[in-house]
Amino acid sequence: GAAAFFLCLIIGLQHAHAQAGRTPRQLIDHLGVDVRKILDDPKSTATPEEAERAVADSISALIAGSPGHLSLTELDSQGRTPLMLATSAGYAAVVKALLTDPSVRLAINMPDRDGETAWMLANFAPTVTLVACQPGALTAERYPLLPPYIRRLAHLLKSKPDPITAIIRDLEAAGAEVQPEQVRRAWLERCRT
DSSP states (O other): OOOHHHHHHHHHHHHHHHHSSSHHHHHHHHHHHHHHHHHHHHOOOOHHHHHHHHHHHHHHHHHHHTTTGGGOOOOOOOOOOOHHHHHTTOHHHHHHHHSSSSSHHTTTTTTTTTSHHHHHOOOOOOOHHHHOGGGGGGOOGGGGGHHHHHHHHHHHOOSSSSSSHHHHHHHHHHOOOOOHHHHHHHHHHTTTO
């Protein structure tokens, strides 16, 4: 009872402390690993939503303590911001947390190196559409990637509310430019057979 509660509390605090030094990008990248581990382990008592909420809480704490921190809008090698990464991965709680920062909202329509914005990436929903778009990615050599992808896909599809729809709604409410024609063109370019 009480001992288990305190043990969980201590572990949670250690996890929060370990996350405190990470940038939003590192938190989002590590979240993908955590979610895969949770979904791969049928005995796991943790849920993907709990892991995502922990990352969203860490980002919210960063924003509360240091609004506009450069790590909230830093670009990776593909010119993607943490918002774009969270959007692509279908992390609705993380997107919502990031959008509370004014600097993130100011950069909401910034395109990545391929000319795609967070709103466009949300509409691609790569965590749901990857195989439909690029079935050739499922080669025999890459087969080990398929089961984790299918588990994540199944989890996203049964999640209520639908995280992809929530992300698109939150992006639009925060000022994202709606660009259906650009999404269509980018999809056709990206998904050529």
